Amino acid sequence: MPRRIPWIIKYRPKKIADVVNQDKAKKQFIQWLESWLKGKPSKKAALLYGPAGCGKTSLVEAAANEYGLEIVEMNASDFRRRQDIERIAKTAASMRSLFARGKIILLDEVDGISGTADKGAIYAILHLLEITRYPVVMTANNPWDQKLRPLRDASLMISFKRLTERNVVIVLKRICQFEKLECEDAALKEIARRSEGDLRSAINDLQAIAEGFGRVTLNWVRELSAYRTREYAPFEALKKMFNAKYIFQAKSAISQANIDYETMMIWINEHIPTYYDDPEEIWRAYEALSRADVYMGRIRKTGSWDLLSYVFDMMGPGVAFARKIYRYRWKPFRSPQRLQLLAHTKRSREVREGIAMTLAPRLITSRTTIKRDVIPFLKIIFTQAPKYAARIALAYGLTEEMIKWLAGPKSSEVLAYYRRFKR
Numbered sequence: 001m002p003r004r005i006p007w008i009i010k011y012r013p014k015k016i017a018d019v020v021n022q023d024k025a026k027k028q029f030i031q032w033l034e035s036w037l038k039g040k041p042s043k044k045a046a047l048l049y050g051p052a053g054c055g056k057t058s059l060v061e062a063a064a065n066e067y068g069l070e071i072v073e074m075n076a077s078d079f080r081r082r083q084d085i086e087r088i089a090k091t092a093a094s095m096r097s098l099f100a101r102g103k104i105i106l107l108d109e110v111d112g113i114s115g116t117a118d119k120g121a122i123y124a125i126l127h128l129l130e131i132t133r134y135p136v137v138m139t140a141n142n143p144w145d146q147k148l149r150p151l152r153d154a155s156l157m158i159s160f161k162r163l164t165e166r167n168v169v170i171v172l173k174r175i176c177q178f179e180k181l182e183c184e185d186a187a188l189k190e191i192a193r194r195s196e197g198d199l200r201s202a203i204n205d206l207q208a209i210a211e212g213f214g215r216v217t218l219n220w221v222r223e224l225s226a227y228r229t230r231e232y233a234p235f236e237a238l239k240k241m242f243n244a245k246y247i248f249q250a251k252s253a254i255s256q257a258n259i260d261y262e263t264m265m266i267w268i269n270e271h272i273p274t275y276y277d278d279p280e281e282i283w284r285a286y287e288a289l290s291r292a293d294v295y296m297g298r299i300r301k302t303g304s305w306d307l308l309s310y311v312f313d314m315m316g317p318g319v320a321f322a323r324k325i326y327r328y329r330w331k332p333f334r335s336p337q338r339l340q341l342l343a344h345t346k347r348s349r350e351v352r353e354g355i356a357m358t359l360a361p362r363l364i365t366s367r368t369t370i371k372r373d374v375i376p377f378l379k380i381i382f383t384q385a386p387k388y389a390a391r392i393a394l395a396y397g398l399t400e401e402m403i404k405w406l407a408g409p410k411s412s413e414v415l416a417y418y419r420r421f422k423r
């Protein structure tokens with residue numbers, strides 16, 4: 001199967017104008033950036049803050065694009081490693097050569113810095129701000145933590161608004177047009193409503209439905225969320241676990257997941273090779289998982305549930321920190337084959353229900369009886385005796401779709417008789 005580009009990347013705003021509904025933030029940011037480019041920055045850093053998926057990083061990228069700047073990016077997890085901060089600081093302090101492109105230093109998710117252990121990271125950033133010759137942009141969902149105060153004081157604070165349902169629908173519609181997708185307005189509204197202003201999650205949902213079902217209807221949106229509540233818990237937990245930046249995050253992703261530990265273990269086991277491609281990472285992850293399994297075995301044998309904490313340690317942080325470097329790993333959060341299968345079985349369930357509804361009044365019995373006692377016999381008749389089956393279909397007013405469902409591989413024969421008799 002060809003690798004699909006996530007739409008959140010494909011449809012990332014290329015120009016500042018493509019970033020929707022953040023006019024005030026855009027204006028403040030551009031003014032600040034231009035003050036830098038003119039050599040007289042009002043503040044050395046800007047701190048863009050607001051809810052997830054509302055366009056903070058998108059605006060930085062779009063502006064870099066338009067102004068021909070290169071983004072040097074650093075993630076919260078790197079803030080702990082001194083050599084990484086120094087590497088960025090060196091880049092930031094270096095003089096612009098005549099031919100080199102200008103840069104924006106982007107420190108994503110600074111609110112990921114937590115606890116006293118990270119005080120050093122805050123000082124390192126403050127040092128970076130002192131020496132930098134390039135604009136430094138930080139992003140955060142929640143910048144109001146006490147420990148971030150020095151960063152707030154040193155930055156121009158730019159607030160981003162939560163996107164409204166209308167904004168989200170507009171972007172989704174645009175994507176549907178580009179993809180030449182058949183989309184019901186009500187379906188897009190429902191996706192937007194569920195996303196609560198997080199455009200990233202809305203676009204991901206749209207892509208999941210489009211790829212799973214080929215069309216975006218209200219029914220499929222509802223089906224997706226029902227499917228998720230049933231089957232999606234492991235995906236969510238895995239995504240959180242594999243992308244955890246801190247040990248406690250990896251542990252809580254697993255211990256708070258809404259599924260039993262053994263099923264979780266199977267899911268992790270299946271997904272290690274998809275999340276990791278470096279053989280050493282894979283080996284380390286399996287090593288951790290097998291330790292979790294050993295503890296689980298002991299619990300089963302001895303009933304000592306106090307060992308459960310070690311199971312979580314190995315399954316969560318053990319597997320998550322098998323990686324050598326941190327990078328956000330995006331994996332499709334559903335398996336398209338499973339969704340397609342679901343779509344197929346849903347249609348199939350509907351046809352079966354339709355047959356039961358058609359026959360129940362004619363045979364003066366309940367739909368349940370039809371499904372349990374009559375349909376199995378009909379299936380035998382439809383696959384063994386096409387001519388007779390066609391007569392039954394005509395007599396009882398079954399549709400062609402119902403005939404196909406009952407006759408399976410013999411559909412064309414039954415349909416040929418059916419059409420002939422109908423004339």
Ligand SMILES: Nc1ncnc2c1ncn2[C@@H]1O[C@H](COP(=O)(O)OP(=O)(O)OP(=O)(O)O)[C@@H](O)[C@H]1O
Pocket residue numbers: 007008009011012013018019020021022050051052053054055056057058059139140141171199200203
């Ligand atoms: N205002 C917007 N206009 C257009 N597209 C947007 C907007 N906000 C988000 N998007 C889309 O959603 C995706 C995620 O957005 P982005 O990375 O900018 O969010 P963010 O605000 O930085 O979120 P987070 O705080 O979670 O990092 C983008 O790739 C883009 O396609």
